[in-house]
Amino acid sequence: MECIVVVVWFVCALIAAAICEGKGHSAVAGFFLGLLLGPIGVIIAAVLSSDETVLEERALNSGQMRKCPYCAEPVRWDAKVCRYCGRELTATELLREGIRASKEGRKADARELLQEVTRLEGSNEKAWLWLSGTVQSDEEREKCLENVLSINPVNADALRGLEMLRQRRAERGKASASEWIPLSLVAVGGVALALFVLSLLWYLAQ
Numbered sequence: 001m002e003c004i005v006v007v008v009w010f011v012c013a014l015i016a017a018a019i020c021e022g023k024g025h026s027a028v029a030g031f032f033l034g035l036l037l038g039p040i041g042v043i044i045a046a047v048l049s050s051d052e053t054v055l056e057e058r059a060l061n062s063g064q065m066r067k068c069p070y071c072a073e074p075v076r077w078d079a080k081v082c083r084y085c086g087r088e089l090t091a092t093e094l095l096r097e098g099i100r101a102s103k104e105g106r107k108a109d110a111r112e113l114l115q116e117v118t119r120l121e122g123s124n125e126k127a128w129l130w131l132s133g134t135v136q137s138d139e140e141r142e143k144c145l146e147n148v149l150s151i152n153p154v155n156a157d158a159l160r161g162l163e164m165l166r167q168r169r170a171e172r173g174k175a176s177a178s179e180w181i182p183l184s185l186v187a188v189g190g191v192a193l194a195l196f197v198l199s200l201l202w203y204l205a206q
């Protein structure tokens with residue numbers, strides 16, 4: 001009899017833990033709730049309200065949901081309209097808004113919107129091209145333009161952009177080489193002078 005009670009209580013603890021975990025609460029707390037109160041603990045866990053913040057955070061991390069680029073609230077991947085701010089979330093609309101933000105000089109907004117388009121439609125040539133104008137580093141810009149070319153190898157804007165980036169990098173390389181040469185000459189001269197002074201001192205000490 002006692003053995004059955006122990007088993008039942010243990011099962012209750014496991015069930016309560018699973019329910020709590022599913023509702024975004026601590027599974028450990030749920031386990032002890034079931035362990036202490038048995039079936040009553042299970043009932044308490046069942047009527048407990050869910051922790052929406054934790055559940056949404058989980059859904060975002062697991063990729064089940066995405067963040068609305070306008071208000072940063074979590075929305076479903078297939079949502080056409082944000083349930084919080086009411087803005088349209090289709091790739092077409094986000095692209096239009098992203099381009100508008102880019103033209104108005106709101107680079108951070110534009111980047112957020114265009115990145116969302118590329119997440120929704122990885123092969124959206126226009127989105128990658130406009131995104132290349134809003135990212136912060138040349139490396140990111142190059143990546144965006146390469147993506148454009150992998151979709152459309154003859155995209156003239158992307159070809160020109162990449163060419164410019166590569167030229168700029170080559171110039172930077174040359175500039176750092178021209179800084180390096182006089183520095184190394186000074187170093188070699190310094191070592192030669194030190195050796196000369198040392199040998200002179202040694203000669204005088206003889």
Ligand SMILES: [Zn+2]
Pocket residue numbers: 068069070071072073082083084085086087
């Ligand atoms: Zn929103």
